[in-house]
Amino acid sequence: MRLPVRTDTLATRGLLGLRERDLAQAMTQRGEPAYRARQVLDWIYRSGVESFDAMNNLPKKLRESLAAEFHLYESTIIADQVASDGTRKLLLRWADGSTSECVMIPDEKRRTACISTQVGCAVGCVFCASGIEGVARDLSAAQIVEQAMRVRGICAMGGARLSNVVFMGLGEPLANYRNTVDALHIINDEHCVGIAARKITVSTVGLPSQMKRLADESMQITLALSLHAPTDTLRQVLIPWAKRVRIAELVDACKYYFAKTGREITLEYVLLGGVNDKLDHADGVAKICHDMRANVNLIRYNPVSSLPYKRPTSESAQAFLERLRERGVNAHLRRSRGLDIDSACGQLRRRIAEQQLTTQDDSSAAADEPAAS
Ligand code: SAH
Ligand code: SF4
Secondary structure (H helix, E strand, O other), X not given: OOOOOOOOOOOOEEHXXXXXXXXXXXXXXXXXXXXXXXXXXXXXXXHOOOOHHHOOOOOHHHHHHHHHHEEOOOOEEEEEEEOOOOOEEEEEEOOOOOEEEEEEEEXXXXXXXXXXXXXXXXXXXXXXXXXXXXXXXXXXXXXXXHHHHHHHHHHHHOOOOOOEEEEOOOOOHHHXXXXXXXXXXXXXXXXXXXXXXHHEEEEEOOOHHHHHHHHHOOOOOEEEEEOXXXXXXXXXXXXXXXXXXXXXXXXXHHHHHHHHHOOOEEEEEEEOOOOOOOHHHHHHHHHHHHOOOEEEEEEEOOOOOOOOOOOOOHHHHHHHHHHHHHOOOOEEEEOOOOOOOOOOOOHHHHHHHHHHHHHHHHOOOOOOOOOOO
């Protein structure tokens, strides 16, 4: 079933999608002083309240009028998987029945939230689970921020602080530009989620004009470009949208991003066994890096059931890494996380949708029962 393309799922607006200046405006419209906006933000982001009722330093009438126009949290957590390495994946269900994945990835020093920007993805990269059914709709800024807050809540339960946010879940962030940028500001704002810009990464399949627009937002966030191939020919096989954009145009947009922000680009490269993991591919990637200021993040493919691509051996991944380093590239092989859960983006969502279809077909247990994990 395809859902309508829209972002509002409730009659009220998601307050988590409002920047302080918009909230201050909502206050002045109500004849209230603008400082009330900061009070509301403190309740949400510092005290962690989930209802207007709990904001007891606001006049009752104001609380009622805010509740008539806005809601705070919308999602229900319908699945919660914990991997043996501590990676935790949540599946959130929105009011319209659509679902989004978000992940908490712990390591020694960090707690990273990986969040989604769309329900599905229109790009349809051949190796990715997120795009198999196309895109159903964009997520609103509020829904994007809500995922970061859900993950922050999980970190807090374990006595830790959320330190990093990566826009690497389902969807193409720059194809949902306005909502993504609003969410970026709110996640970055010290009075809201409060994650330092340098600890936020937006990953894109490569939309040059939006990459330049993002550079003009003057935020110090990291831009990650999903390269995955050193030539246009191979890239077009893996990424359907690469037919519209040449690597040379992407290099140009990356140079612009670096010039405007001073932030080095991260090139992401998913190693697909036997497809793009040969040493001459590495030589091609090194050449691209020499054209601009970029470092490379290699990711060994997380296999997706129903797709034919294979995870390369660790020897071939290591050889690829070493070749890049020999060529003077600052490259890293990303540790795969959460491999014993549905760790590839979009896999959990697909599996649960399939389970629900099966249960509906069987006319047995309720279709919206949380899946055991
Ligand atoms: N649409 C954006 C952001 C979401 S995907 C983009 O493509 O950049 C985030 C990253 O995960 C991308 O680099 C993508 O290629 C990678 N990815 C997708 N499926 C994967 C899989 N099964 N195994 C490893 N990486 C994957
Ligand atoms: Fe979409 Fe990114 Fe997956 Fe490609 S890799 S289908 S752009 S989410």
